[in-house]
Amino acid sequence: MSTAPKLFPPFRAEQIGSLKRPRALLNKRAEFDGGKCTKEELAVLEDEAVTNIVSMQREAGIKAMTDGEFRRHMFFDGVFDNLDGMKYIPPEEIQPHIFMTYVPDVAGFQKLDFKGADTYVCTGKLRRTKSFYGEQFEQLKKLTKPEEHKFLKLTVCAPEWYHLRHGEYAYDKSIYSNDDEYFSDIAIAYQEEFKDLYARGCRNIQFDDPLLAYFCAESMIEGMEEKGVDHVEVLQTYIRAYNKILENRPSDMTFGLHLCRGNFKGGMHFSEGGYDRIATKLFNEINVDCYYLEYDTDRAGTFEPLRHLPKNKTVVLGLISSKLPKLEDPEDLRERIFQAARVIAAGEPKRSYEEALHQICISPQCGFASHSEGNPVSEEDVTKKLALVSSTAKSIWPDA
Template sequence: MPAPRSKPPFRAEHIGSLLRPKELFQKRALFEEKKCTRQDLEVLEDEAIKKVVKMQEELGFKGITDGELRRGMFFEGVFETMEGMTVIPRRPLTEFKQYVPLVSLMNAFGMKEFPSIFCTGKIKRTVPWYAKQFEYLKTLVPPEEVKNLKITVCPPTWFHQRHGSDLTYDLSIYKNDDEYFTDLAKAYQEEIAHLYSLGCRNIQFDDATFCFLCDDRMISGLKEDGVDHSSLLQTYIKAMNQCVEGREPDLVVGIHMCRGNIKGGMHCSEGGYAPIAQKLFQELNFDCFYLEYDTDRSGDFQPLKYLPPNKIAVLGLVTTKKPQLENVDELKARIYEAADIIAEGVPKRSKENALNQLCLSPQCGFASGWEGNPLTEEDERNKLALVAEVAKEVWG
């Protein structure tokens, strides 16, 4: 088993995206309607990021993000910037895999088309993805805190899952998934190395594709389509591992496994982590797993028995989908329950060591898309304050 990497000593974490303050929300709406310029929007983004950074500092959070306030959607800024990728603003829904939970939701809404990407040439990273965002964020914290700043990125599997191996890339360019993901991984490696050179030491992949592989509808659909569920899981683990190959020892990499967080706080998929936990926890070469555990549809803690001793599980027990605050004692009880299961896992370890492998966070971000979840900024602050309070009571 690989030696443990250094990790942020944070017990209170947050996933990354934060609600847009009122002024920015209104300006973003104008921008989406093409009634203001990107430069007009950036002025308010700068001020809003200052505000959300200050809030995180006041609440005691160390893994500070810019709230993804410059993005319309959490995955923006990657695929559409690369050479070889063609943006399709109105791709027919018939070219999406119908069993993917997100696509099922699109069908339920009566949608006939949706923006997407198709790979039409050899993939190459020609411009930085997040350098400008990180550079501005650096100016808002003391130099000694730069190492704690967190950048969130979308996974390399994001478009592949919804279109499958037959409709993700031109088969005259890439003959198979291995070729496609190998070149895509090179682009990720370059971006990660660039961010590291700027001082970034904390990167979080925001991923829904693994959770979708826990949904019975998805598993059944894959089977009917002649795709082996286990093989696809292995393909995605390999793709993610390739993206972080060669990273520096002090760069912490995490993954948030999301069940969907779209406009209005809706989710897409259901099912616990059991179908993927053993392979994912043991074979994905990441340092920490941000896990959603805010509702019954998330399943129980039993999959945590597969968590290796050198990795961290961040328990997303506090929901971002509704404003009601969770009970402090119940949150603490759930944390200790999770620690008990890890302690009795493979291999067994002391309860103290198991508890030290845990952190606390909200279950997801507050605004995976710019419209955000149905909470106010005050609700958001109260939720994050609750996470900080409980983490302090459990870990000191």
């Protein structure tokens, strides 16, 4: 049996998910949030914005198109705000002690005295009683060509999103006695959602999970140890959760895992540290097909962790910044891809340089607007960045 990774999807030229939201859409959403317009009126602006962003991706050569996450406030919307058993806690009811301050983004909120923060905790049995992302996928299908539907990419929230943030306060102990029980019901909900999405024609899922990258940050590891939290076991719990979610997955449905170190308002990041600490487990124990990895700055470390990439998986190198408008140099990008291929080829198991190069794709380091306000880049900058992704890929893999 061939060990070559399946490359459909991802494609050689990829984009992560969120794109720059038009100001008109942001204004209309603010009106909707303030009760000044209807959902139908907002949908008109959303459809127009998604239609335009789909055209931009198509023209840039991006095949695994998304809706830019234009129908969300935040990239992680969708799961826990629709899951029965989760309780919303508005900013005015926040109790700081339920936040684990060793988590890098929580530490950022703490500096602001949690002003404007809101969250969810589990107070009841977790059940999926309605679709999380089905409507978004159906709307994207309506605005794309039938032959593109099998390529469309849907980004989804990481399963441990509120667990890491809240630790022992993440769920009611009278409902779940331990983490595995809690994640077992979460896994069932994801399985049901993916079954539904598959029936709708979705074949390309990307988990957005900056939390796994936090395990590369010395600040969080030290903070967990100070609190007596076993960070090794917590990471292993999350790996079990992912693999439970992916049990009995369709063979023709691709699952990718995106890691970054934060992409908040203005492109703010929360943590630093290379993938070395988690590389073996990340690449060999989580049953996904591909990894979208931040690699646009030194804070993500070197390519050395890619030595642990198995032969049957692909890595999408996030070499192009989504935070800054300056365009990267094409020759520098090419050389970094070749460098990564040399590292993979020399890894374990060893493989030829050509095999290693075949396991690589290229993308921006993150989305261009994980938060609704987005990063300090214009729509024109986004267009140029995605075109650079595509042209760089084609210069190395002519059939990209």
